[in-house]
Amino acid sequence: MSQDALFDDDPQPARPAAAAPVTATQAPLAERLRPRTLDEVIGQQHLLGPGKPLRVAFQTGRLHSMILWGPPGVGKTTLARLMAGAFDAQFIVLSAVLSGVKDIREAVERAQVARSGGRYTVVFVDEVHRFNKSQQDAFLPHVESGLFTFIGATTENPSFEVNSALLSRATVHVLKALDNDDMVALVERARQALAAPPLTDAARQRLIGYADGDARRLLNAYENLVALAGPVAELDEGALERALGEQLRRYDKGGEQFYDTISALHKAVRGSDPDAALYWLVRMLDGGVDPRYIARRVVRMASEDIGLADPRALRVTLDASEVYERLGSPEGELALAEAVVYLAMAPKSNAVYQAFNAAKAFVKQDGTRPVPLHLRNAPTKLMKQLDYGRGYRYAHDEPDGFAAGERYLPEGLETLRFYEPVPRGVEARIGERLEEMRRLNAESKNPR
Structure with a gap:
């Protein structure tokens, strides 16, 4: 395999008739080095190596409709062109940014003309995720009938951006950034x-x-x-x-890479690795992510992964967010770094997070149980006559401020448990207190 590269190009509108043709030496270097055969391609060996899906398709002559999903500049358009060339097919390029249903109809007509002349067609749609549902649906009957092979290219996760009907008729191939x-x-x-x-x-x-x-x-x-x-x-x-100059690295601010990177930051904090957490924080800042978004996610991390093991963590993250709002970039970014390192080194507990989710799941599937009478508010005479609030024990009047044996859950849920503290940080002491209260409830001579 020669040392050529596989890369995309951006389909461009046709030149005006009067424009002078671009010579080989005038064409951009990326175009001049575009692979002309499959053996000139470098990279994507998980798809193009011996016995791999696209290599087999080339060798057997069985071209199938597909979605090529990968970051910019990894070969989506080049692969589509090579496929069309290998099968001597008409190659029609549509850009979802510039095209509409009218352009799709024209492509169908061209494919029908080519088929009548005995020639096959490949329709390539760049940035296919930018087509709306009706535009994507316009391809379905023609893909079904075999009028043309459909190849879509996208930088976004097709599970979210491509209609399920079209996905069911096309194989998704994932292209990787060049190593x-x-x-x-x-x-x-x-x-x-x-x-x-x-x-x-x-x-x-x-x-x-x-x-x-x-x-x-x-x-x-x-x-x-x-x-x-x-x-x-x-x-x-x-x-x-x-x-x-000061050009930034590529950073997909709204797509797959964006969410992968914030996920990596969150997992580094959860895993107590301050160096990795700082690395992913700086990657996001370097890529142009709004620090306010990072601040919001860091606050969430404090609640989800540290919780009551270190209640100060939430305050640290809120302070960092406030500092950034006051100072802006770059000065305020240091406060975010401080918060991230603090979270990474704090004792970890997701006990509150787990308890909250368990409570939500239980309430969602359970019926609407009545509030026990002794817990109800009784602001009117009628409510008092109906025993609203009767027998309620005011905790502040009880020994140690705890009404042992009092019940606060609906009837039939006396043994329900959601919150189980972890034996780390402050939550270890909370767990000891909770066990003591449960013991006192069990030993109470006044259980409700």
């Missing part, structure tokens, strides 16, 4: 194509980190770097900084 070895090979291929000076090891790794698994982004940045650097013996980090 470090893939990107090193791609840089070398680009260097040879441009006859450029070599990169220092530090500059190459920084460029690869900037590209973040996106082949198109790497090639565009590298081409810009070579153009700006001029005739030099080697390309170093200084040249790279001048070419890229």
